[in-house]
Amino acid sequence: MKIQKVKKGILPVLLIAALYGIPFCVKNQYMLRIGVYVCIYSILACSLNLISGVCGQVSMGHAAFYGIGAYASALVAIHFGINWVVCVIAAAIAAGVIGVLIGIPALKLSGGYLVICTVGFGELVRLILLNWVSLTRGPMGLVNIPRPVLFGVTIKSGSQYMVVALTLFLLIYLILHNILNSKYGRNLKAIREDEIAAETMGIHVHREKVIAFAIAAAMAGAAGSLLAHYMLFISPTIFVGDFSTNILSMVVLGGMGFMPGSVIAATLLTVIPETLRGLDKYRMLIYGFLLIGLMLGKNVSWETTALGRWGAGIWGKIRQRRGLKEGDGKV
Amino acid sequence: MSLLTVSDVSKSFGGLAAVSHMSFEVETGQIVSIIGPNGAGKTTVFNLLTGFYTCDEGSILFDGEEISNLPPYTYVERGLTRTFQNLKLFPAMTVLENVLIGYQSCISYGRLDAVFHTRKKRQAEQKARERAMEILRDIEMDGYAKDRCMNLPYGVQKQLEIARAMVSGPKLLLLDEPAAGLNPQETDQLASFIQRLPGKGYSILLIEHDMSLVMNISDYIYVMDYGKKIAQGIPGEVQKNPQVIEAYIGKGGKSYVAGG
Numbered sequence: 001m002k003i004q005k006v007k008k009g010i011l012p013v014l015l016i017a018a019l020y021g022i023p024f025c026v027k028n029q030y031m032l033r034i035g036v037y038v039c040i041y042s043i044l045a046c047s048l049n050l051i052s053g054v055c056g057q058v059s060m061g062h063a064a065f066y067g068i069g070a071y072a073s074a075l076v077a078i079h080f081g082i083n084w085v086v087c088v089i090a091a092a093i094a095a096g097v098i099g100v101l102i103g104i105p106a107l108k109l110s111g112g113y114l115v116i117c118t119v120g121f122g123e124l125v126r127l128i129l130l131n132w133v134s135l136t137r138g139p140m141g142l143v144n145i146p147r148p149v150l151f152g153v154t155i156k157s158g159s160q161y162m163v164v165a166l167t168l169f170l171l172i173y174l175i176l177h178n179i180l181n182s183k184y185g186r187n188l189k190a191i192r193e194d195e196i197a198a199e200t201m202g203i204h205v206h207r208e209k210v211i212a213f214a215i216a217a218a219m220a221g222a223a224g225s226l227l228a229h230y231m232l233f234i235s236p237t238i239f240v241g242d243f244s245t246n247i248l249s250m251v252v253l254g255g256m257g258f259m260p261g262s263v264i265a266a267t268l269l270t271v272i273p274e275t276l277r278g279l280d281k282y283r284m285l286i287y288g289f290l291l292i293g294l295m296l297g298k299n300v301s302w303e304t305t306a307l308g309r310w311g312a313g314i315w316g317k318i319r320q321r322r323g324l325k326e327g328d329g330k331v
Numbered sequence: 332m333s334l335l336t337v338s339d340v341s342k343s344f345g346g347l348a349a350v351s352h353m354s355f356e357v358e359t360g361q362i363v364s365i366i367g368p369n370g371a372g373k374t375t376v377f378n379l380l381t382g383f384y385t386c387d388e389g390s391i392l393f394d395g396e397e398i399s400n401l402p403p404y405t406y407v408e409r410g411l412t413r414t415f416q417n418l419k420l421f422p423a424m425t426v427l428e429n430v431l432i433g434y435q436s437c438i439s440y441g442r443l444d445a446v447f448h449t450r451k452k453r454q455a456e457q458k459a460r461e462r463a464m465e466i467l468r469d470i471e472m473d474g475y476a477k478d479r480c481m482n483l484p485y486g487v488q489k490q491l492e493i494a495r496a497m498v499s500g501p502k503l504l505l506l507d508e509p510a511a512g513l514n515p516q517e518t519d520q521l522a523s524f525i526q527r528l529p530g531k532g533y534s535i536l537l538i539e540h541d542m543s544l545v546m547n548i549s550d551y552i553y554v555m556d557y558g559k560k561i562a563q564g565i566p567g568e569v570q571k572n573p574q575v576i577e578a579y580i581g582k583g584g585k586s587y588v589a590g591g
């Protein structure tokens with residue numbers, strides 16, 4: 001029993017150690033930069049996966065929460081000069097609160113109506129960021145965002161920032177993992193599968209949706225903070241609808257409801273365009289196809305997507321080797 | 332006092348009176364059936380009982396408390412659960428997960444326990460799994476525990492839906508056509524299964540078109556037609572009631588209700 005417990009813990013530990021090895025081994029600034037973006041986009045994809053993949057409430061406004069978090073964090077840091085950790089929390093709270101406010105009415109809608117509503121919300125936030133010049137400096141964006149200072153160390157180098165981004169990502173991933181492996185995560189899945197049956201089983205469907213939406217929004221807000229204090233400059237052009245589509249593509253590619261898939265897809269969709277910069281213009285074409293896939297695959301679980309099946313096969317083999325019961329710890 | 336007392340409940344959709352002035356009772360430990368031709372309003376009664384529709388008038392007392400027009404998610408905690416005429420499982424989830432959702436109102440730990448994966452959470456989950464497996468063993472479905480329920484045969488899915496409704500230990504179980512789509516052998520199994528439920532502390536309100544099933548296991552029967560209660564009584568009485576025969580096969584027909 002004990003040995004099995006140790007065995008069970010060993011793979012994630014090795015994986016995490018390997019991930020932390022990256023910023024220490026890689027010295028190429030360009031690659032570290034991609035590493036930071038992979039962390040940020042993984043947070044975005046995983047958080048969107050909670051509400052859209054696990055709970056089935058497709059949102060196309062996730063970039064708005066990312067933007068709200070980035071601006072909130074940057075403004076707090078610029079005007080009050082508070083420690084970055086507080087800024088991240090402020091960003092998460094700002095995005096989370098707005099997530100609740102928009103989620104309460106929007107999540108009364110379902111399917112296409114919800115999608116359109118979230119698109120509208122995303123556009124609204126972008127326009128506010130663009131036009132509330134006295135606060136956001138509009139199209140000029142916010143500049144001179146302070147670098148994070150942690151334990152007296154200013155996070156300056158690419159490798160330092162990668163450690164910070166990775167830590168925040170792992171923390172958020174762990175939270176999501178724990179939620180999914182609890183009755184609350186199971187209830188979200190039930191809502192995706194059949195709302196009426198879920199309601200009959202005593203699940204307050206609307207409340208659970210709003211809470212999941214707020215958690216996802218807060219996590220996206222934290223990702224925004226991570227971006228703001230890395231770029232040191234943010235402007236409304238980053239947080240556009242196209243980028244929401246981009247995040248959703250990651251969730252779809254990785255498999256709706258499957259968290260490791262979101263991370264893999266976020267990595268692929270960040271690394272591939274970088275390595276194939278010349279083909280960059282085909283990215284939107286690929287997203288187009290993916291979105292069509294989403295519509296066709298509505299209510300289809302992650303295991304039926306190509307990457308999901310591939311992932312499930314490997315996952316199954318790993319589990320078999322380790323002699324684990326299937327089903328425990330499963331997303 | 333009765334476990335469930337429905338008095339003078341009505342519901343109309345536009346001009347259509349789906350249920351009008353319906354009254355009936357279920358005593359603790361009874362199997363009570365509602366029968367009637369297609370469109371009689373039986374499922375509508377279930378939807379009124381579980382908060383999916385609001386009553387236009389009338390009252391519903393359950394365990395001495397008024398329960399009409401509450402939000403649907405509040406009924407489980409009061410001890411009232413149901414199944415659906417058109418199977419409503421969580422298809423992509425496993426059999427075990429389906430039952431765990433049925434049990435979720437009894438799994439008590441907070442969101443923070445979930446996030447921090449506390450001992451309280453782990454113990455509660457462990458207990459819930461044991462309880463879910465127990466109920467699956469009860470209906471000899473434990474072998475399916477890890478299968479996705481969309482891959483199961485229809486009869487097994489129907490059984491699972493009952494298990495999911497039972498696992499939280501409700502006082503009253505509403506079954507909407509549990510035998511629909513089952514073969515005769517499965518129907519017999521179902522009959523004896525339902526018959527054993529009162530002994531385990533469940534009272535049953537049953538909607539069913541399979542007359543032999545209804546006549547065999549019901550303690551009391553209410554007959555509906557066009558939203559109204561047209562007859563009530565023990566099976567023997569209802570079978571012979573001319574109004575019931577007429578409702579089912581029209582005037583002058585022979586009793587297929589009685590045929591069983």
Ligand SMILES: Nc1ncnc2c1ncn2[C@@H]1O[C@H](COP(=O)(O)OP(=O)(O)OP(=O)(O)O)[C@@H](O)[C@H]1O
Pocket residue numbers: 344347349367368369370371372373374375376416
């Ligand atoms: N949501 C609704 N909106 C409009 N009409 C409805 C609604 N629900 C039910 N009805 C109508 O109410 C009447 C009673 O329907 P109900 O489903 O209760 O019948 P039933 O007795 O369960 O029939 P069956 O044996 O076919 O299941 C039908 O005429 C039906 O069309």
Ligand SMILES: [Mg+2]
Pocket residue numbers: 373374375416
């Ligand atoms: Mg019906």
